[in-house]
Amino acid sequence: MELKTLVIAGRELRSRLFLGTGKFSGGAAMAAALEASGAEVVTVALRRVDLADPQDDILAHIDAAKYLILPNTSGARDADEAVRIARLAREATGWHWLKLEVTPDPAYLLPDPVETLRAAALLVKEGFVVLPYINADPVLAKRLQDAGCAAVMPLGSPIGSGRGIRTADQIRIIVEQAAVPVVVDAGLGLPSHVCEAFELGADAVLVNTAVAVAGDPAAMAGAFRLAVDAALLARRAGPMPEGERAQASSPLTGFLR
Amino acid sequence: MNLTVNGSPRDYAGPPTVAGLLDFLGLEGGTVVVELNGALVGRASQSETPLRDGDAVEIVRLVGGG
Numbered sequence: 001m002e003l004k005t006l007v008i009a010g011r012e013l014r015s016r017l018f019l020g021t022g023k024f025s026g027g028a029a030m031a032a033a034l035e036a037s038g039a040e041v042v043t044v045a046l047r048r049v050d051l052a053d054p055q056d057d058i059l060a061h062i063d064a065a066k067y068l069i070l071p072n073t074s075g076a077r078d079a080d081e082a083v084r085i086a087r088l089a090r091e092a093t094g095w096h097w098l099k100l101e102v103t104p105d106p107a108y109l110l111p112d113p114v115e116t117l118r119a120a121a122l123l124v125k126e127g128f129v130v131l132p133y134i135n136a137d138p139v140l141a142k143r144l145q146d147a148g149c150a151a152v153m154p155l156g157s158p159i160g161s162g163r164g165i166r167t168a169d170q171i172r173i174i175v176e177q178a179a180v181p182v183v184v185d186a187g188l189g190l191p192s193h194v195c196e197a198f199e200l201g202a203d204a205v206l207v208n209t210a211v212a213v214a215g216d217p218a219a220m221a222g223a224f225r226l227a228v229d230a231a232l233l234a235r236r237a238g239p240m241p242e243g244e245r246a247q248a249s250s251p252l253t254g255f256l257r
Numbered sequence: 258m259n260l261t262v263n264g265s266p267r268d269y270a271g272p273p274t275v276a277g278l279l280d281f282l283g284l285e286g287g288t289v290v291v292e293l294n295g296a297l298v299g300r301a302s303q304s305e306t307p308l309r310d311g312d313a314v315e316i317v318r319l320v321g322g323g
Contacts, residue, residue: 020323030321045322048263048315049289057288058319072322087297092290092319159323186323208323 006203008181009097009129009150011068013204015040017194017228018070018183019221020208027061029217034067037221042067043099043206045074046089059093070131072099078112079119086123098123099153101133109159113140117147124148133185136167141174141182152178153206155186156197160209162189165196175201191227198231199239258310269308276304278314289318 006013019039024030034042044058062069071089076082082102090096100123102115116132117140123130129150134140136154144152154174157163164187165171175182181203188194189210197205207224214220260269260278271281275291275298291298292315298306308314 021321022323024321043323044319046290046317047320049284049318051263051265051282051316054282054284055320058321059288069319071319074322084292084295088290088292088317089319091297091299092317206323212321 006181008131013040013068014038015225015228016198016204016232017224018043018185018204018206019211020206021058021062021212022208023212024217027056027058030212031061032218033211033221034062036218036225037211038225039221040066040068041070041204041206043070043072043208044093045072046085046092047075068097069093069095070097070099071095072133073101073119074103076102076119077104078102079115079122082115082119083122083126086119086126086128090128096127097129097131097150099131099133100149103133103159111135111155113137116140117143120144120149121147131183136170136174138170138173138177142177145178145180149180151181151183151203153183153185156184156193157187159186161187162210163187164189164193165200168196168200171197171200171202191223194224194227195231195234198228198235258308258312260308260311261313263314263316273308274304275302275306275308275314278308279303279316282316284316289316291316 006016015038017039018041019037020043073082073085076085086098102112103109104112111133120130120132131151132144132149133153141152156165183204184197184202185206188207194205211217211221260267271277294313
């Protein structure tokens with residue numbers, strides 16, 4: 001399978017590993033993990049300032065010249081909230097890329113397809129580069145692509161669950177039909193999950209919790225980076241076909257005759 | 258004047274602009290973003306945007322997220 005540079009909305013990206021910045025123990029641990037991951041696209045969120053304890057701005061720990069900031073609309077329960085967060089995020093970052101997520105259900109944080117599609121149409125019209133987080137629904141992925149989204153981000157399993165890819169068959173169909181890049185997002189807990197995403201044909205992956213809560217986040221970020229490299233190298237090398245039966249790799253003659 | 262800032266009522270006697278409030282709260286205008294009564298206040302207009310009694314102000318910023 002040929003593998004060109006990843007391009008989203010006309011922008012060439014140097015890494016197919018996107019890294020989230022949530023749940024790190026502190027800014028230094030996050031910065032070390034970002035460096036070790038080799039990632040270019042880095043997600044952030046937007047929240048109310050705690051006036052009793054205002055904290056640092058996360059951008060103080062992210063070199064804006066080195067990374068592409070992708071703010072998300074996490075916390076949005078419907079399309080109107082997502083649009084409101086998107087406008088604030090654009091003002092906060094001075095940048096118009098957006099990971100659109102509309103997750104009304106706090107238990108599984110599964111995205112609302114109807115509101116996501118409605119928000120995507122509004123935001124594309126407002127000039128945003130929209131990367132929607134979706135359940136692995138091929139029909140919805142196509143609808144979002146038709147609405148002008150720059151990529152689609154189907155989930156492997158619920159956010160932060162580390163359960164890996166439980167949606168493999170649907171992701172395969174999304175990849176087959178997609179004219180925009182497919183970024184597998186959510187649930188990727190181990191480097192092997194990342195390899196599986198690329199084996200299914202994904203163009204990129206987004207990882208956060210698996211790195212942030214690791215005993216050594218920078219080392220884990222390095223492990224994910226190597227997993228992406230291994231998967232891409234294998235894709236270029238041309239994987240063997242899968243078969244139903246054994247195919248001897250030693251000569252088929254008996255040992256002595 | 259009485260303001261509701263990030264959901265909490267607050268008495269405020271400083272300069273009656275968004276920038277004045279941020280200053281009073283010890284927040285740098287360059288790192289936070291403000292909504293006044295549900296409408297975005299661009300950073301460039303924080304110092305010219307007046308506050309009135311009863312206004313609701315939301316002050317948000319970027320944090321870690323996935």
